[in-house]
Amino acid sequence: MEIQPVTSWEDLKKHVKKDEIYFVLFYKPGHAASECALQHMTGIQGDFDLFSVDVSRVRDVHGHFGVTSVPSLVVANGMQVKNTVKGCQSAIFYEKILKGEGSKINKHNGKTQKRVTVYSTPSCPYCNKLKQYLDKYGIRYTDINVAANPQAAEEMVRKSGQRGVPQTDINGKIVIGFDVPKLSKLLEIPTE
Secondary structure (H helix, E strand, O other): OOOEEOOOHHHHHHHOOOOOEEEEEEEOOOOHHHHHHHHHHOOOOOOOOEEEEEOOOOOOOHHHHOOOOOOEEEEEEOOEEEEEEEOOOOHHHHHHHHOOOOOOEOOOOOOEOOOEEEEEOOOOHHHHHHHHHHHHOOOOOEEEEOOOOHHHHHHHHHHHOOOOOOEEEEOOEEEEOOOHHHHHHHHOOOOO
């Protein structure tokens, strides 16, 4: 699927239809989380309208959608915002959003989903298992690669007192490792 760049508010209005869902990714080139979001969205196959707005060049679109940070993926119908997903998410999560399967409501209990941040490294097998687990249950999370972000690594150690990964911050409560019982309890996922 190709992400269509938008050059202005008027340009976007020409492309969208009144009663159809479309998606707008707001990003900034060179910004790590923005590059992550672009990479994860590239290659998702499907029949949907996906536009991108480079906020370093286009300054008149984000205000119409209430976007104040990048990356942000806006789900809109006409000129109405239906949902906004902030930060870099997994490719599987973005695919669910684009295909209409994603929601900010936890599908298991109807409650608003908790804020979830995963501290990981690309070479960590348990980090990948943890993210697959979250993806399986449709849990939205921000993935922070501490190998590439020393400041985030320091923040992680300040929160937990430990350097090992994965670590998951769920509304301020830290889970060390891929601890399914603790994750399930904090995220209110039914155990199988």
